[in-house]
Every structure is written in structure tokens, then in C-alpha cells.
Amino acid sequence: MQLFVQSVNFNADKDLIQFVNEKVEALEKFHDKIIDGEVFLKVQQTSEKENKVTELKLSIPGHHLMVKKESKTFEEGISLCTDAMKRQLTKSKEKERIVH
Template sequence: MNIIIKSVDFKAGKNLEAFIKEKVKKLFDQCDNIIRANVILRKGASKKHENRLCEIRLVVPGYDHYVKKSSIGYRRAVSQSVDVLQEILRRNKSRSLAERVASA
């Protein structure tokens, strides 16, 4: 399990990093062939309240999964990103199972 966390223009605290690792670990538990997760946190350019951005790239053999979400806080943006990635992994797993059944 390799999780790389980068925060742009600010220093992420230990609590935030622990929260991110806890959430992203669920993705590694769900899919065995994830090599690495790159998490980038940054402030958005707009002056709206929803300007906390979270980008997560899962490096998987063959192709990568990439999600970018913005929200009021970093924790909420991370949670939303992980939820979307869990759905993507679930969909890919069911698709691969359907292909195995069809080819058998």
C-alpha cells in the first residue's frame, strides 16, 4: 500500500494525513491490483466557499483512475473522491466478472 499525499501551498496536518490514509486504505482493500494512490490537496482559484480541491489518482496496471472533487473542506472533498473511486472499482469488478462468465 503506497499512498503519496501532496499539499500545494499549505502544510497538511497529521490528523488530515491520517484521515486520508484511513479513507484511501479502503480502496486498497477493495482492489488488489492498485499499485499506488497519489493524493493532491490544493485551494481552488475561485473565491467561492467550495474551493478546497482533492485530486486522487489510482495507479492500476493498464490504466489509471482519476477523480477531482471540490468541497467546503478537505475532509469532505477526500470522502467524496473516495466514494466515486469505490463506485468505479465496484463497476470494473462486476464488468470483469461478467466478461469471465461470458467467456466460460
């Protein structure tokens, strides 16, 4: 799977990028036909503590799945996103199984 990580309004360090890659690549266990993925890490200019926005988009044959979470840290955000994406991938795979 090809993965694109983009940080908006800040520069992501190597450790964060590596963490994102590991978490997203682990999703391949739940769906074997993931084509590619995009992760957007954004810092919102607000006074709230939960100002880190993490978006995860995955392409599978015939569908694009997306999850967006706000959190205090990007690590927490990517964990929330991958958990939610696991559920979407599992549902998608079950629907695929029913159709075939």
C-alpha cells in the first residue's frame, strides 16, 4: 500500500511519520485490497486543547473510506482514526463477502 502523509500548519518529525505509517499499515490485516492511503495532520488555530485534527482516507476497490478525529495529540488522533477505520474495513469486507 502506498501511503501519503501530509502535515498542515506544522512540520511533522520522523517519529510521528513512522508512528503513522506503522498504525496505518497494520490496517492491511483487516482488508487485503487497500490500494493507497492519505493521512492529513492539521493544527487548528483555536484556544481549545483538542486542536489536532487527524484525517485518514483509504482507497479500496470501488470505495473511498474516510475518518476524521480531533484530539490533543496526533498519536491519539491516529489511534482513534485507525480504530474507526478497522470497523469500516471489516464492514466493507463483510459486504463484499455477501455480494460474492
